[in-house]
Amino acid sequence: DQQVKQNSPSLSVQEGRISILNCDYTNSMFDYFLWYKKYPAEGPTFLISISSIKDKNEDGRFTVFLNKSAKHLSLHIVPSQPGDSAVYFCAASFSGSRLTFGEGTQLTVNP
């Protein structure tokens, strides 16, 4: 049972444009969501997070939006840069339990 899903395995955008990565979840008990970025042959690095009591969190070029009624969150990167090219994982947890990861989306930002 895949409780966290990233339906787009890949996304390609032009440098300077907005990248929007999507994530859906099924467990309404999840109360904390995170995005991680991963380069090949490296461990994931934390990017940004959001609590279920918020619907938006912004950090520089990165903004995460949470729509609890739709059980959907998205990561916006603007403007996108070639160095943003990586695999992005969304993850969710509830009551401090372990993280459940999505399958990841490969973002490619073209110069």
Next chain:
Amino acid sequence: GAVVSQHPSWVICKSGTSVKIECRSLDFQATTMFWYRQFPKQSLMLMATSNEGSKATYEQGVEKDKFLINHASLTLSTLTVTSAHPEDSSFYICSARDLTVPNEKLFFGSGTQLSVL
């Protein structure tokens, strides 16, 4: 930020041998460490949760006798792949929880690419 060191970054071994992977929290104490496995183009799959001073908790389908986990101190956890076979070839990643950081902001090691010949 918190740093998690994982070693080795890659290893090639012969079928039937054992391989040990180390995971260290460098600037914080990690009472809990997690071990993940990632196949190409797939998600991070949690293998086991390692608690300092106690036995690891394994996820369903993960053989505890094959993947030995030791968490003897607050800064070190090891994963030993025993009698490795080619199907064990994968990217293994550890992560640790810094209790001073709120919520589930795990810090990950750099990963270990295991290739079993």
